Amino acid sequence: MQVIVNGRTRQYRTVEFDTKRNRVLLIEQRLLPHTFKRIETQDFAATARAIRDMVVRGAGAIGATAAYGLAQGARAFKRRSMPAFQKHVQRVFEALRNARPTAVDPVNAMLEVRRKMAAGNTIEAQQEIALAAAQAFADDNVEDCRAIGKHGAALIRDGMNILTHCNAGWLAFVDIGSATAPIYTAQAQDRKFHVYCDETRPRCQGATLTAWELAQQRVPHHVIADNAAGHLFQRGQIQIVIVGSDRTLGRTGEVANKIGTYAKAVLAHRHRVPFYVAIPLSTIDWNLKSGAAIPIEERDETEVLGAWGADSRGARRYVRVANPGSHAKNPGFDVTPAELITGIITPKGIFKPAELWDNRHQLGFTGR
Numbered sequence: 001m002q003v004i005v006n007g008r009t010r011q012y013r014t015v016e017f018d019t020k021r022n023r024v025l026l027i028e029q030r031l032l033p034h035t036f037k038r039i040e041t042q043d044f045a046a047t048a049r050a051i052r053d054m055v056v057r058g059a060g061a062i063g064a065t066a067a068y069g070l071a072q073g074a075r076a077f078k079r080r081s082m083p084a085f086q087k088h089v090q091r092v093f094e095a096l097r098n099a100r101p102t103a104v105d106p107v108n109a110m111l112e113v114r115r116k117m118a119a120g121n122t123i124e125a126q127q128e129i130a131l132a133a134a135q136a137f138a139d140d141n142v143e144d145c146r147a148i149g150k151h152g153a154a155l156i157r158d159g160m161n162i163l164t165h166c167n168a169g170w171l172a173f174v175d176i177g178s179a180t181a182p183i184y185t186a187q188a189q190d191r192k193f194h195v196y197c198d199e200t201r202p203r204c205q206g207a208t209l210t211a212w213e214l215a216q217q218r219v220p221h222h223v224i225a226d227n228a229a230g231h232l233f234q235r236g237q238i239q240i241v242i243v244g245s246d247r248t249l250g251r252t253g254e255v256a257n258k259i260g261t262y263a264k265a266v267l268a269h270r271h272r273v274p275f276y277v278a279i280p281l282s283t284i285d286w287n288l289k290s291g292a293a294i295p296i297e298e299r300d301e302t303e304v305l306g307a308w309g310a311d312s313r314g315a316r317r318y319v320r321v322a323n324p325g326s327h328a329k330n331p332g333f334d335v336t337p338a339e340l341i342t343g344i345i346t347p348k349g350i351f352k353p354a355e356l357w358d359n360r361h362q363l364g365f366t367g368r
Helices: 044-052 059-075 082-097 105-117 123-155 181-188 205-217 226-234 261-270
Strands: 002-005 008-011 015-018 023-027 038-041 161-164 194-198 221-224 240-243 247-249 255-258 275-278 306-310 316-320 333-336 343-346 349-351
Touching: 002 205, 015 059, 015 123, 023 044, 023 059, 038 044, 044 059, 044 082, 059 082, 059 105, 059 123, 082 105, 082 123, 105 123, 123 181, 123 240, 123 275, 123 343, 123 349, 161 226, 181 205, 194 205, 194 226, 205 221, 221 226, 226 261, 240 261, 255 261, 261 275, 261 333
Parallel strands: 161 194, 161 240, 194 221, 240 275, 275 343
Antiparallel strands: 002 008, 015 023, 023 038, 247 255, 255 333, 306 316, 343 349
16 A cells, blocks of 8 residues: 655555564554554564554454464574474464454464464474465465455446445555455546445544545545444435455354444345445355354453544543443444345455355365
């Protein structure tokens, strides 16, 4: 993605790796849109904290971060015992997996890294393979998003108003994004359209991140309050909804995504507006058989009871909004049933939710 920083335009990836220093490089997303800053995590524990604390967030981005974090942890091992190395790698895996439990991309990414590592006969060989495999995951993530854009752009016609929810853009992946990929591709094809960005309480990723991306890309857009979408649907001012996913069940077509996604799907269904979910292959969970089994992350209540922003001097500050003494419930995700989803945009094409399992081998399923 091209980003304007200090008046200069430069290409960035959301997640990168410093091989010489064995550090993961991340964009500090909590500071956006007011400050663009890159940070580095010094070890796998710091990388896990960056995922947990949402320095980096979004399915593909935390998948790549976890893959790099696993390689980072493996490369930091200095002893010569293979059994001790395997125990160490498992400890690294667990720390990164537990950082954000709802998204499946980190687990899929790390399992792929570990599968490739098994081909190495020595600790040094496995350490080298781990980094190469993590880099391959990051590169594949970009290509998946590029293909999503190619398939999804055909859904966007001149004059459309598009609704998004949360951020499934470049910042949520290594580059390009999933839900934004069709938007960016359609823009490159000179189509004219408008985007409504749900603010996406409580962390406001739509207002801060998606809006910032679209502004950087000069895509016409407005931020709307989450509760304004129903009014726009009722007035015929939304023609299509495109969202991302943190876990899509390959067996059922159910989709776990940022809290509020289910409500938008219900509204779209009520008003006969097509509702699409854009995902790379790493977001598909081929094992779970019911959306009820998806672990839903419960986040800290302070996210609901207040808000972060920048003061007049640009300093980041938290302000309490809710009644003093009140508590909040803060589920981070919800699950949208397959019957509310028009189609799932993948790098291999657009499928109805019920078609995922029938096309599982084309979509990367390696089991029986």
